[in-house]
Amino acid sequence: MASNSSIVTLKAIMPTVSKFDLRSVTAEVQKELENEAKYLEKQFKKTTRTWKHKPRFESITAVTGQSMELLVGTDDVIYGWVNNGTKKHPITPRNKSGLLRFRKDGYKPKTRVGVVNSFAGRKAKPPLYSFKEVTHPGIKPRNFAANIARQREKTFVRKINNAVKRGIRLSGHGM
Secondary structure, eight states, rough: TTTOOOOOOOOOOOOOTOOOHHHHHHHHHHHHHHHHHHHHHHHHHHHHTTTSOOOOEEEEEEEEEEEEEEEEEOOOOOOOOHHHHHEEEOOOOTTTTEEEEOBBOBOOOSOOOOOOOOOOOOBSSSSOOOOOEEEEEOOOOOOOOHHHHHHHHHHHHHHHHHHHHHHHHHHHOOO
């Protein structure tokens, strides 16, 4: 290594358990994760507020040792199509007539790309069209999960840092 190089080395010096009680820190972080999970579930529910189909959102929180986990989401297939988008695909009839019948003019979706919310939308207006097969153009991904995470990241980090500080104070060590 050249003599003019600069190296910064960081080493975490963790207090021993006898001097520092991690239980209070863990408890405070767990409480904050549970609060954040409730908030995030509300954000996800906003994206389906006007839907007839109501996906179920769930959360998992865990704090173990020096790691924490917060997962909020759904395994709902329709929500996945809207959140992640779909590719262009053929639609064929499933009825005896062998025809697809639908209206296409005036349709407005209930969700928008990049917006964490849902709106009234609008059904398509007459006339009724009939086709033997159509190619659906696909669904543009709404990216709700990524947008929610991006909007909340700074607040989440601040809240977790504050929870750690509260836990340290509660353990009898000032910070």
